[in-house]
Amino acid sequence: MNLQTDLFIDGQWRPGSDGRRFDVVDPADSTVIAGFAVATEADCMAAVDAAAAAQEGWAATAPRRRSELLRAAYDVLTEEVEHFAELMVRENGKSWSDAMGEAGYAKEFFRWFAEEAVRVPGDYRLSPAGDKRIVVDRQPIGVSLMITPWNFPAAMATRKLAPALAAGCTTILKPARETPLTAAYVVDVLHRVGVPRGVVNLVTPMPTGPLVKAMLDRPEVRKLSFTGSTEVGRELLHACADRVVSASMELGGNAPLIVLPGADLDVTVEGALLAKMRNGGSACTAANRFYVHSSLHDEFVARMDTALGKVAVGPGLDRANDLGALVSVHERDKVASLVDGAVADGATVVRGGTSSAEGAFYDATLLTDVVHGSAITTTEIFGPVTAVVRFDDVDDAVRMANDTIYGLMAYVFGEEREAMAVARRLEAGMVAVNRGVVSDPAAPFGGVKQSGLGREGSSEGILEFLEEKYIALTA
Ligand code: NAD
16 A cells, blocks of 8 residues: 655655654554654644644635635545545454445545635625624634544544635644544645645644644644544643634534334334444444334344344455454453443343454444443444333433433434424434434534534534634725
């Protein structure tokens, strides 16, 4: 594979200033794929300097030009889609079909925001008294720091880079240490199509917390866009408070999936499989808790059991496998301990509950008799485990669904009017009705409660990187 393994600062690939490297590991067989450069404090400061120096010129670049560069990046990613997917399989462990799915989704943000770059709205109106003019202009917020997780190493980067660049902001991308290669490839594509020096920078600082804080302490940095866990998000919000930095937060989820008495089980099982098994369950939107009405419970469980029995587990580079590895053995052990805890709390293992393959693999698992409130219903599982809780009363299902600090995603299956009524009562930024996947660059993605602040994608996504300026005129 042709890999970029250095930092990208001020238009150049370069090693870290002290020469250190960290291992990037293929979780399917624990082999080291690459040694990636560690960014020191000096490297992080150089990235901020480069982004700050490029900010004025990039903001002044014609929106049409910014749009063309984003569109060119989309075209390159389309031509090289198999390489793009392979990088994700190698460093993240996901299956080939999940990687191709993510590649398609990730590149779409460049096309979508290429279209949005030339459509930023403003306003010009008469004051109510009729004696003044109110002009509302939207300007790029400035240097933007973006921090991304390992579970969607491409899409979480493009979902931030594309709107920021479209808006006229310069950027510093900090990918997760597990998955820097995909991020470096995306940055390289932007470089190859002609994005000017300093506009996109990539650093992998260690130790992460103090060096991210040092970048946030620089007055030139005006925006933090973070995707990751709620715990780290909270910490970063505190850091942003010190200099009143604008923060967008895409945090953890704990999605309920409710099966109402009127649900069509063909549609429900197909949707439930997608909602649970996409990306091997390592998705903030993954269905985490299944609340199934008693009248359909046994049939739903039997059909899920049959469907999960057909899931082939193994390395993602073998395209016949449906379920790849988790990102690390550590992550697999977390999933295993949640399943063991659920069983200790009274759950029954219908299928799985084991790791039949060597390495970071965990089998597709189905649990019933899960107790609402046990750890498996309050923690993001981030693995291929379907945890089923039975209910009799729809009000109880809604109460249990909302009984969480999270509010990212929820799924409802049922007769459409009834499902819509339940959807309106759920505390979530996104609700899927009779569907298993909702992610779409044209739709606003984000959560309520402790799942986040702000929205990505759609026309809202670019607004996160723009600030309104009111210019007062005489009539
Ligand atoms: P994480 O919070 O551990 O790490 C996310 C990123 O933050 C990584 O780049 C990591 O290196 C960095 N980080 C860790 N500690 C930091 C610190 N003290 N200061 C600054 N940066 C720090 O999350 P993860 O394990 O990589 O990813 C999984 C989490 O991401 C899950 O909770 C998942 O729900 C969430 N997620 C949310 C969305 C969403 O859109 N809401 C999407 C994908 C993943």
